[in-house]
Amino acid sequence: MSLTGRVVLRSLLVMALVIGGVALLTYELVRVSGLTDIDRLLREESELVGDALADQVPAAAGLDGVVSGPEAERAARQALAVRPSGARHVTLVTANGARLQSTGGPTRVAGLMRGGDAPAPEPGTIRTLDTDAGPVRVLDTAVADGAGVPLAVVTVVAPLDSTRDTAATVLLLSALAGGVGVVGGGIALWLVVRRTLSPVREVSEAAKAISPSDLDTRVPVPATRDEIAELATEINQMLVRIEQADTNRRRYLAAISHEVRTPLAVAEGHLELLGTADAAVVRAELDRLRRVLEDLMAVARGGDEIDVRVEAVFLPDLFHAVRARLGSLPYAGAVTLEEPPPDVLLGDQSRLEQCLANLVANAVDHNPEGTRATVAARGEGDSLVLTVSDDGPGIDPALLPHVFEPFVTSRDEGAGRISGLGLAVVSSLVRAQGGRVGIDSGPSGTCVAITLPRATA
Numbered sequence: 001m002s003l004t005g006r007v008v009l010r011s012l013l014v015m016a017l018v019i020g021g022v023a024l025l026t027y028e029l030v031r032v033s034g035l036t037d038i039d040r041l042l043r044e045e046s047e048l049v050g051d052a053l054a055d056q057v058p059a060a061a062g063l064d065g066v067v068s069g070p071e072a073e074r075a076a077r078q079a080l081a082v083r084p085s086g087a088r089h090v091t092l093v094t095a096n097g098a099r100l101q102s103t104g105g106p107t108r109v110a111g112l113m114r115g116g117d118a119p120a121p122e123p124g125t126i127r128t129l130d131t132d133a134g135p136v137r138v139l140d141t142a143v144a145d146g147a148g149v150p151l152a153v154v155t156v157v158a159p160l161d162s163t164r165d166t167a168a169t170v171l172l173l174s175a176l177a178g179g180v181g182v183v184g185g186g187i188a189l190w191l192v193v194r195r196t197l198s199p200v201r202e203v204s205e206a207a208k209a210i211s212p213s214d215l216d217t218r219v220p221v222p223a224t225r226d227e228i229a230e231l232a233t234e235i236n237q238m239l240v241r242i243e244q245a246d247t248n249r250r251r252y253l254a255a256i257s258h259e260v261r262t263p264l265a266v267a268e269g270h271l272e273l274l275g276t277a278d279a280a281v282v283r284a285e286l287d288r289l290r291r292v293l294e295d296l297m298a299v300a301r302g303g304d305e306i307d308v309r310v311e312a313v314f315l316p317d318l319f320h321a322v323r324a325r326l327g328s329l330p331y332a333g334a335v336t337l338e339e340p341p342p343d344v345l346l347g348d349q350s351r352l353e354q355c356l357a358n359l360v361a362n363a364v365d366h367n368p369e370g371t372r373a374t375v376a377a378r379g380e381g382d383s384l385v386l387t388v389s390d391d392g393p394g395i396d397p398a399l400l401p402h403v404f405e406p407f408v409t410s411r412d413e414g415a416g417r418i419s420g421l422g423l424a425v426v427s428s429l430v431r432a433q434g435g436r437v438g439i440d441s442g443p444s445g446t447c448v449a450i451t452l453p454r455a456t457a
Contacts, residue, residue, distance in 0.1 A: 019178035027171040034163030042139040052079035069096035095152035108133040135160040215243040308348040315340035340377035344455040345384040359388035362422040367392030389447035
């Protein structure tokens with residue numbers, strides 16, 4: 001997933017968590033607020049009914065001033081007539097063992113309190129009960145006469161459905177609004193993040209265009225003065241250091257080559273005078289050392305700095321020269337040169353001979369004994385393709401993307417280790433002639449293709 005996608009996704013996740021938390025908090029606040037409002041209603045009604053009952057007690061008392069059970073029941077009925085149930089609550093008074101209920105009130109709660117499933121009074125407590133009529137809030141208050149003798153218990157009951165429904169509606173609306181906000185915010189956030197990260201894409205595209213042969217390219221530094229600008233500046237400074245190191249490397253390789261070439265020439269001259277079998281062996285090793293040295297120089301100069309003479313090259317003449325060059329080598333019998341078409345390409349014949357010889361040597365050195373190599377040519381539109389293929393086991397897929405880099409080899413142990421410069425040299429020489437090199441490898445073998453323009457009249 002892209003950086004823009006990850007930033008937007010994580011931001012939306014945080015936004016959704018915050019909106020969800022706010023919605024749940026709002027739901028709880030609405031629920032608690034509704035419960036507090038109901039508790040206040042219960043206390044007010046209980047107090048008013050208790051006051052009405054207290055007002056009716058003196059009139060209901062007998063001549064002795066003592067309120068009997070029936071008198072307390074009569075006073076309770078009169079108090080309920082004064083303070084009947086309301087739209088949100090049901091009021092009851094329990095006196096003389098009888099439960100008296102006023103008219104009105106929510107239908108389901110009123111029916112519940114008239115039935116046998118009505119909760120028993122618990123004076124002094126306010127509680128929530130789950131009943132067949134739904135959740136209800138109940139407050140029981142004891143009422144006594146002036147002497148402290150209990151007369152009755154006032155019960156006020158209110159349903160909680162409306163409060164919970166209101167809280168659920170608020171939660172649903174909050175969730176819907178949050179969903180719309182997340183979608184709309186996600187679109188806006190994607191546009192903002194994409195615009196904000198556009199300098200990163202520009203830096204990335206510029207970095208992709210940088211190659212080992214073009215180290216003077218620099219990435220653009222945005223004028224934002226932020227971490228992106230700092231990153232682009234650091235990349236450019238890193239490129240400067242890499243370019244300096246590459247220049248020093250080329251200079252060192254050139255100096256080493258110059259210093260080694262002279263003693264090699266002197267040693268070869270003396271070996272020619274000796275003319276012994278041992279001298280021939282040493283001379284062969286010196287030839288191998290010279291080839292490695294020439295390869296080092298070719299890589300050090302790079303494809304853009306190699307001197308080439310691009311001219312018309314007749315393919316049969318090129319193949320004849322390569323055949324003669326390979327004929328004296330020990331592995332000549334394992335190499336097949338197919339007859340090329342009578343076409344003419346644009347290139348440097350001597351450099352092409354070197355390229356094909358290097359590819360053949362590379363095919364032989366990097367494969368088991370008995371592997372055969374084939375050199376061929378074909379036409380493709382305005383181009384001609386020279387190929388060197390073998391029937392070896394192929395190149396390790398992990399190594400394949402790096403085979404044209406210097407010092408990359410599939411053999412890294414033992415006396416047969418080679419320098420790993422063959423394909424790097426070929427790549428430099430072909431680029432210098434305006435061509436390109438490609439490689440295809442699998443279990444059935446490897447094929448390296450050199451593509452150069454066809455010469456036109």
